[in-house]
Amino acid sequence: MKPFFPAVIALVAGIVLGAWQPRGELLAMRTELDALKATAARPCRGGAADSIRSILRADAPNFEAAVEGKRSRPADDAPSTEPPGSDAPDDADAPPVAPPTETPEQMRDAMNTALDARRAQALAALVEQGGLEDDEVAAVTDAMDQMNRELKVEVDAFVDAAVAAGEVDRRDIMDFAAESLDIVIAADDRMRKAVPDDVYAEVDEAAVDPFSYVSGDVLASLMKMEGVTAPTFGE
Amino acid sequence: MRFAADVWWVAVYELGEAVRTRLFQLVLLAYAGGIAFSTWLFVKALSNAEEVAAGTLGVPSTARPGAMMGTFLENPDLARVVGQMAGGGTDVTELLKEPLLGLWTGVATMALLPLVLVFSASGSIASEVKSRSVRYLLCRTGRLQIGLGKLAGQLLIALVAAVIGGLVAWGMGMTMMVGNPPLGLALSLVERTARAAVWALPFAGLGLAASQWIPSPNGARVVVAGLVGAMPIAAYWLDLHVGLSLPGRLADLAGLFIATTAWSDFWATDLPTFGAAAARSVVLAVVYYSLGHAVFARRDL
Numbered sequence: 278m279k280p281f282f283p284a285v286i287a288l289v290a291g292i293v294l295g296a297w298q299p300r301g302e303l304l305a306m307r308t309e310l311d312a313l314k315a316t317a318a319r320p321c322r323g324g325a326a327d328s329i330r331s332i333l334r335a336d337a338p339n340f341e342a343a344v345e346g347k348r349s350r351p352a353d354d355a356p357s358t359e360p361p362g363s364d365a366p367d368d369a370d371a372p373p374v375a376p377p378t379e380t381p382e383q384m385r386d387a388m389n390t391a392l393d394a395r396r397a398q399a400l401a402a403l404v405e406q407g408g409l410e411d412d413e414v415a416a417v418t419d420a421m422d423q424m425n426r427e428l429k430v431e432v433d434a435f436v437d438a439a440v441a442a443g444e445v446d447r448r449d450i451m452d453f454a455a456e457s458l459d460i461v462i463a464a465d466d467r468m469r470k471a472v473p474d475d476v477y478a479e480v481d482e483a484a485v486d487p488f489s490y491v492s493g494d495v496l497a498s499l500m501k502m503e504g505v506t507a508p509t510f511g512e
Numbered sequence: 513m514r515f516a517a518d519v520w521w522v523a524v525y526e527l528g529e530a531v532r533t534r535l536f537q538l539v540l541l542a543y544a545g546g547i548a549f550s551t552w553l554f555v556k557a558l559s560n561a562e563e564v565a566a567g568t569l570g571v572p573s574t575a576r577p578g579a580m581m582g583t584f585l586e587n588p589d590l591a592r593v594v595g596q597m598a599g600g601g602t603d604v605t606e607l608l609k610e611p612l613l614g615l616w617t618g619v620a621t622m623a624l625l626p627l628v629l630v631f632s633a634s635g636s637i638a639s640e641v642k643s644r645s646v647r648y649l650l651c652r653t654g655r656l657q658i659g660l661g662k663l664a665g666q667l668l669i670a671l672v673a674a675v676i677g678g679l680v681a682w683g684m685g686m687t688m689m690v691g692n693p694p695l696g697l698a699l700s701l702v703e704r705t706a707r708a709a710v711w712a713l714p715f716a717g718l719g720l721a722a723s724q725w726i727p728s729p730n731g732a733r734v735v736v737a738g739l740v741g742a743m744p745i746a747a748y749w750l751d752l753h754v755g756l757s758l759p760g761r762l763a764d765l766a767g768l769f770i771a772t773t774a775w776s777d778f779w780a781t782d783l784p785t786f787g788a789a790a791a792r793s794v795v796l797a798v799v800y801y802s803l804g805h806a807v808f809a810r811r812d813l
Contacts, residue, residue, distance in 0.1 A: 281656055281802070281805070282802065282806070285798060285799055285802040288795055288798070288799065289769075289799060292768060292769075292792075292795065293765055296765060296768060297761070297765070300761075300764055300765065301756075301761060304754065304755070304756055304760075304761070304764060305756060308755075308756060390583055390586055391569060391583075393582070393583065394565060394569065394580045394582075394583035395569040395570070395571050397579045397580055397582065397583070398562065398565070398566050398569065398571045398572075398573075398574070398579045398580050399571045399572070400579070401574050401576075401578070401579030401690055401691075402566075402571060402572040402573070402574050402579075404690075405574045405575060405576060405690075406572070481572035483570060483571045483572055484571070484572050489570075489571050
């Protein structure tokens, strides 16, 4: 078939000629972008940007460097209060404590994710260890969903009241704990009904513990409690 | 019409011949073993990660992992790993809507399938030339029909291998893990293995080229193995020289003719980018094949 090689050459030429202009423009844009990135990455004169970042503690390495710098000059700040020859441990080699870098929203999201993962894993363990049927799994899921709904109502009401009052007293906390515990106990009863007795006795304790099934959104409103005065138990 | 029919029959003959060959059966078995091993690695890694997470959260771990997959998918580190795996410019959020095992099998298939095709294609014409059986084939059709038919046959072989690999991964995913949607995983595997089959086509073209240059199957395999190994090195070297000057532009265009540079385009979530990559793959297969055909067309058989 004679036209084969001319056809292949035409294909190659078509690719080269067709790609020449658009790839050239793409290359020019990439070069420009690289130049802009290089400019953006260049430190400002006097390191002002670094200083501001350091003051705002936006990056951990700078914060750590600042802490290290401060540690190396203790005499500049204040005279030592330790008596000579003291056996107090020298924490110069201890790693500096990093400042919290997560926002409350990020912490809430992380908590939600962890609780949801915990719930999924507990159910998977229960199914695997107990060999539950589909209807039994559905019954367990329904029971735990009901517990989470009731708990959310309880938590939201408690948080709203506490935020409105600006403080909570011992009695409020004890009432809240008692109500919540009643909900969990009722959920435990439903769990025991949903899972056959022999399975309930055999599986891992944490797989049938209703607390393993508390979902992330139940506790989401607790983030509003920041700033609310609460008593300290045991003092 | 006659030309196309001849190409089709050679392709079917190529597939039948390959499947009957003991050596190719072993290669297919090794490929399925490779996919099984990669799936086992994935399951093992996920199992270890879940065991640690379950211990931290105070819940029991499970023998079959997968319950916490949703949590891991929200991890930005995982998104970064998947992004690097798929190459730059890929929409990772869109990609992570697929089951993770489907994506992992896609990587394994794209890595292993070209090796199967290179092995199969490089012995294809060379063995017929060596045994002189090509003379009898030439009584019925032309050299180009034989060559292109064998190239199409390699695509059929790739699809057979991809189906076997997909079935292995699906079977292991459904029995060794929990939480994989049966249909979702199957569709993901079909898409990923089909993409991998198209991605592997230029390697079949290269194998056939070597098979036409050298009338010895093993010799052709050695040559093509060297060429495939040199591809990433050449791509890296060309990438170093890409620029706005004329040599830089030529280096950029030359990169288009190296099959391995299309890796990230085969992970594109938008159809035009993937379609262009698939078309480029077919063109490269024909171009690579034609390099061998230039010799085969004039060879005294």
